Amino acid sequence: MIVGVLGPAGSYSDKAAKGWIKKQGITDSSTLIYYDDISDTFSAVIEGRTDMGVVPIENSIEGSVGVTLDLLLESDVTIIGEIVVPIEHCLLSRGKMSDIRIILSHPQALAQCRQFIKTHFESVEIRTTGSTSHAAKLANEFDEMAAIASKESAEAYGLNILMPNIQDRKQNHTRFVAIRRTDRETVDTSTENAYVHKTSIIAYIGDDRAGSLYELLGEFAKRNINLTRIESRPSKRSLGDYLFYIDLEGNASDAIIKDALYHIESRVSMLKVLGSYNGYQLDS
Known part of the structure; x- marks a missing residue:
């Protein structure tokens, strides 16, 4: 299996991909291919250069990863x-x-350590990089450079850990999703140590009228379907026009979920089911 991730080696995407492979119990040899950005990871999956990809979608401090949400909408x-x-x-x-x-890191990591930087390095130059591991790789070049990255990056690039656990909030988690080109999809039946099945959808109401979102959400509420996340994102068509990204408990093949989606489809201009899947959490 060939898996595309945001690189270079030592990134949190790298850690997520290896963790997902292990949780799946995949015993055949897996190869990780590292890409410079999330868009390239999606392209590799779509073009068949990798069997799947692992990309960040949401952080508990800084929220959703916009480019991932956009590409989930635009990509097959x-x-x-x-x-x-x-x-x-x-x-x-x-x-x-x-x-x-100079301190280098990915914009998300810099934002998650904003107060730390202000307190300890207010006059230091801040530079953004494509990933935390890329920052670590660059920091290996000069003593005056530092990176905000993982302990795995320190090991990978021969750096000293000057200060550990520097994010502004100690409870910091990032959610990653494994993606596969739709026509190569296989059913994931692994359930050991997994969360309940989850389904993700994107809905575009289109017709801006009072109560339209209430009616959409009501289809879930009256069937007692628990929503674990709902987020609006600009449709990029006009100001004030939004798409809704929704995660819910259950499998799209379940009768109750299937019935809800059937009734929702008649109320919206576009409904895209992104998939039903299991979830896992890595230990520290």
């Missing part, structure tokens, strides 16, 4: 699994604390 892919990874950002460098003049 199916979500086949999710894994939640505890995030422990560390300050990594080849040099000492007093040497640091």
